[in-house]
Amino acid sequence: MRGREFSVLMGPSLLVMFGLLVVPLVRTIQWSFENVQYGSPGDFVGLSNYAHALTDPRFGRALMFTLLLTVIVTAAILVLGYLIAIGMNGLGKLRPVILGAMLVAYVLPTIVGAVSFSWLFDQNFGGAVNWVIHAITGQDVLWFTETWANRAMIIAHTVWHMLPFSMLMILAGLQGVPNELREAAKIDGANTPKTHLYIIIPTIRGVLGFVCLITIMDVLRTFDNLIALSPQADAIGNESIMLYVFDSAFRDGAQQLGLGSAINVLSIFLIIICLFPFIRGLLKEAKAKA
Amino acid sequence: MIADTIKAPSGKAGVKILTAPRPRKKKNPTAAILLIITAVVMLTPFIWTALSVTKPTDVAFANPPVLTGYAPTLEAFQNLWETTYFAQYLVNTVVVAVISTVVALVIGLPAAYALSRFPGYVSAILLLLALVFRSLPRFAVVLPMYEISKSLGIYDTTFALSAALVAINQPFTIWLLRNFFADIPKELDEAAMIDGCTRIGMLWRVMIPLMRPGILTAGIFVFLFAFQEYLTALILTDTSSKTVPVFITTQLGQTLPMLQQAGAAAMLLTLPVIAISFIAQKYLVAGLSDGSVKG
Numbered sequence: 001m002r003g004r005e006f007s008v009l010m011g012p013s014l015l016v017m018f019g020l021l022v023v024p025l026v027r028t029i030q031w032s033f034e035n036v037q038y039g040s041p042g043d044f045v046g047l048s049n050y051a052h053a054l055t056d057p058r059f060g061r062a063l064m065f066t067l068l069l070t071v072i073v074t075a076a077i078l079v080l081g082y083l084i085a086i087g088m089n090g091l092g093k094l095r096p097v098i099l100g101a102m103l104v105a106y107v108l109p110t111i112v113g114a115v116s117f118s119w120l121f122d123q124n125f126g127g128a129v130n131w132v133i134h135a136i137t138g139q140d141v142l143w144f145t146e147t148w149a150n151r152a153m154i155i156a157h158t159v160w161h162m163l164p165f166s167m168l169m170i171l172a173g174l175q176g177v178p179n180e181l182r183e184a185a186k187i188d189g190a191n192t193p194k195t196h197l198y199i200i201i202p203t204i205r206g207v208l209g210f211v212c213l214i215t216i217m218d219v220l221r222t223f224d225n226l227i228a229l230s231p232q233a234d235a236i237g238n239e240s241i242m243l244y245v246f247d248s249a250f251r252d253g254a255q256q257l258g259l260g261s262a263i264n265v266l267s268i269f270l271i272i273i274c275l276f277p278f279i280r281g282l283l284k285e286a287k288a289k290a
Numbered sequence: 291m292i293a294d295t296i297k298a299p300s301g302k303a304g305v306k307i308l309t310a311p312r313p314r315k316k317k318n319p320t321a322a323i324l325l326i327i328t329a330v331v332m333l334t335p336f337i338w339t340a341l342s343v344t345k346p347t348d349v350a351f352a353n354p355p356v357l358t359g360y361a362p363t364l365e366a367f368q369n370l371w372e373t374t375y376f377a378q379y380l381v382n383t384v385v386v387a388v389i390s391t392v393v394a395l396v397i398g399l400p401a402a403y404a405l406s407r408f409p410g411y412v413s414a415i416l417l418l419l420a421l422v423f424r425s426l427p428r429f430a431v432v433l434p435m436y437e438i439s440k441s442l443g444i445y446d447t448t449f450a451l452s453a454a455l456v457a458i459n460q461p462f463t464i465w466l467l468r469n470f471f472a473d474i475p476k477e478l479d480e481a482a483m484i485d486g487c488t489r490i491g492m493l494w495r496v497m498i499p500l501m502r503p504g505i506l507t508a509g510i511f512v513f514l515f516a517f518q519e520y521l522t523a524l525i526l527t528d529t530s531s532k533t534v535p536v537f538i539t540t541q542l543g544q545t546l547p548m549l550q551q552a553g554a555a556a557m558l559l560t561l562p563v564i565a566i567s568f569i570a571q572k573y574l575v576a577g578l579s580d581g582s583v584k585g
Contacts, residue, residue, distance in 0.1 A: 005489050006408045010416070011462065013401035020457030021423050024434035033436075038437050084328065087321040094322060099575075100568035101329040104336060107563040109518035111535045112556040115542065119342055119351075119553070123388035126355040127339060134354075160332060168571075172578035217425040224520045227539050242521075245429045250436075250525065257433070264430035271425050275552030279418055 019183040031261035039258065049262035059263065061237050065232060069151075069240070070219040073158045077215050078208065080159070081166035085198075088167070089174045099168075106164035114228035117157045118143075124134070147236045154229050154238065166211040173207030174200070209278075216274055241267055308545030336560070343367075343553040347546055366550040367558070376537070376555055383559070386448050386523075387516040390455035394512050395505065397456070402467035403493055407476065417468065420461035432473070432525045439526060446528040448524040454522050457510045466511070471497070484568050507577030510570050517563060534559045 032049055032185075036042025051060050068192040084102075089094060105113065122143045123134075141149045177200055183193045191199025201208070223242040227234050233239040234247070241263065243261055342350050343366050349356040357549040370376050405413045435454050439445040474497065498505070520535040527536060536554055541552035 004413075006404050009400040009404035009489075009493075012397045013464065014416075016397055016460060017423065019417070020435070020453060021426075021431055024431040024438065025426075027434035027437070028430045039440065084325065087318075087325050090318055090321060091325065094326075095570060096568070098325050098329045099571045102332055103567035103571055104564050105332050107514055107518075107567045108336070108560055109535045109556075110522065110559055111520045111538055112339075113335060114554065115538065115556060116339040120335045120338045125342070125351045125549075126333075129353055131354050160335070164332075168574060169578060172575050173294050221427050223428070224535075227520075228542060231543065240428060242427060245427070249429065249433055253317050257495065258431070260429065264433075266428045268430060271427070272422065275421060275425060278421065281534055282414050283420075286409070286411055 028261045028264050031258055032265045034258050036257050040233055044256065045258065049258040050266070053266060054167050054261055056236065058239070059244060062239045062241045065238055066220060066241045068139075069155065069158065070216055071153055073162065073219045074212060074215045076155075076159050077163055077166045078162055078212060081170050081211065082201075082208075084163070084167045085170035085174055086200075088171055092138065094176060095138050099171075101162055102167065103164045106168075108160070108161075110161060110224040111228060113161050116155055116226035117153060118228050121153050133197075144230070145232065145236060147238060150230055150238050154222075154225065155277065157229060161225070162215060162218060166215060168202065169207055169214075170213050173204040174279075177203050185268075213275070213278060217271065220271060220274070301467040306488050313435075335583050339553050340557060343550055343557055347550055350550055351546060366547070366554040368543060368560075369547060370551040370554045373549060374537070375532075376534070376551075376558075378532065379534045379537045379555075380528075380533050380558070382448055382531050383535075384519065386455065387451050387513055388533075389448070390459065390516045391509055393452070393512045394457045394460045395509055397499075398460050398463035398508070399498070399505070401462045402495065403471050403497060405464065405468045406471035406530045407479070417465070423461040424465065426522050427456070429525075436525050446531050447524065448531045451523060451526050451531055454526055455516045455519060455550075462515070463508050463512055466508045467501070467504055470501055474500060503573060503577040506573050510566065510574065514563065514566070549565065 017106055031042065033046060034049075035045045049241040058288050061198050061283065088099060091098065108116075119127060121127045121129045123130040127143070128143055130143065133139065143149050143153050151271055181199055182195060183200045190198065223246065224274070226238070226240055227251030230236070230238045233243055239247075245260045245263050245267075247257040250261070292372040315336055344362045344364065345356065345360055346363055346365070349360050358501050388530040432454065435450075438447070439447075439450045440479075478496065478500075479492055482496045483489065487495060518535065519533070520539070524539075526534065538552045538559075540556055541548045541555070
């Protein structure tokens with residue numbers, strides 16, 4: 001393919017990415033060095049927004065909570081997604097129905113699922129979960145105000161919402177595992193756990209890596225569901241990084257747009273670090289082809 | 291063609307069918323039962339919301355929950371329709387989702403093709419950028435968009451929201467479609483071009499028909515992303531182009547009837563996408579196993 005053809009085909013996409021992603025990003029970086037309000041030029045303040053962010057205990061809490069959520073959710077999703085995909089792959093005629101039913105959790109808007117969870121759990125809404133727990137233990141769990149109870153509900157919702165996608169990806173990956181490979185393993189005397197550990201998982205490790213990446217990226221920017229699930233997020237230590245940005249840079253008059261922008265820039269660094277293995281893989285591939 | 295892809299996702303499987311009868315998979319009833327239970331558990335939040343919405347308001351959120359002995363009612367839906375601008379919000383949501391999906395595909399398809407056929411560092415770096423853009427914290431682009439859209443006078447329009455969503459979701463389209471294109475042998479392009487097609491003509495006449503499962507998969511995902519989007523709509527809309535997810539959150543923490551309206555809105559928003567999840571699942575599995583997830 002010639003360079004000119006390449007530019008014609010890439011052109012519209014590059015234009016959109018430049019105008020609607022790069023330009024706003026540059027603005028965010030600029031804001032991160034300023035004391036600024038929407039619609040008026042800011043004053044350059046150097047690194048003081050960054051210093052503020054890095055010494056702010058609230059940012060520390062938000063970072064820790066977000067990382068904790070990311071680790072737990074990603075681990076749960078990989079394990080459960082794999083198990084369900086394996087089961088699903090062995091299903092016959094039932095598969096379309098069960099798969100369709102499971103995908104409902106994924107296709108629902110995040111906010112809708114979060115509202116449903118809050119109604120299902122909390123006693124303020126006559127939640128069934130709380131009612132069952134009360135019937136068994138005689139205790140009421142305070143899903144909205146107790147830190148760990150609230151975390152459990154947030155984790156449950158996030159796993160519930162993201163699991164179907166990873167399961168679907170892994171299921172798709174399993175379609176590429178040749179049956180000969182499984183049969184050969186069986187003939188060689190491998191038992192089921194060994195077949196999974198040494199044959200299937202290495203064969204689909206690309207898919208598992210991709211699922212892991214997507215899940216990490218999506219949990220790191222948790223925002224939508226906390227609006228419904230954790231109305232007092234900051235007070236009970238369950239504020240995510242993005243919720244903190246929203247609070248400082250948009251809600252209540254956007255008093256700290258500069259600080260919010262600095263946190264945005266810091267999160268971009270965090271994300272690039274997470275992306276690093278994939279970046280290296282891509283560059284290697286390019287080198288091999290060039 | 292789609293049916294073929296589902297049955298024989300790779301050449302190897304096709305050969306195998308010819309050489310030896312494939313042994314039937316051992317049916318495992320325990321696994322099936324466990325999966326059915328999982329599916330039902332995963333549907334519970336949705337079912338519970340459906341119940342809360344169809345109860346009379348005085349028992350809808352009672353503690354302990356009232357499960358029997360009430361007369362189901364659709365009052366919440368009627369209220370929603372009569373006392374709020376729900377119809378307007380729903381139209382906004384659908385318009386934004388459809389426009390941004392179509393535009394993201396129209397722009398992303400040629401770009402993905404170009405990236406799959408132009409090896410080297412330029413493509414690798416552009417692809418990498420697409421990956422980084424897909425993972426960006428939304429606020430890093432959406433807050434400046436808020437200011438820019440205000441200064442351009444397009445704040446709170448479906449146009450601004452659609453444009454933002456095209457930009458945000460397009461990297462994913464490129465990423466997914468590039469992998470589909472990479473699976474189509476280059477010789478096919480060359481053959482078509484020797485026969486007198488231009489590059490664009492070939493893309494239109496040969497590639498797009500071949501790519502149908504990939505385009506469908508990418509289209510479904512981008513549509514879902516746009517349909518579900520809350521954060522971008524929250525920042526870029528106010529009253530006239532508000533979408534249903536934003537409307538739902540503004541109803542929270544208000545009166546019980548308003549809460550029920552939010553639930554009713556959630557149900558109405560959700561039913562069409564549930565239909566998608568049942569109809570589209572087999573295309574998604576086939577599409578994803580063909581394209582995106584190799585390697």
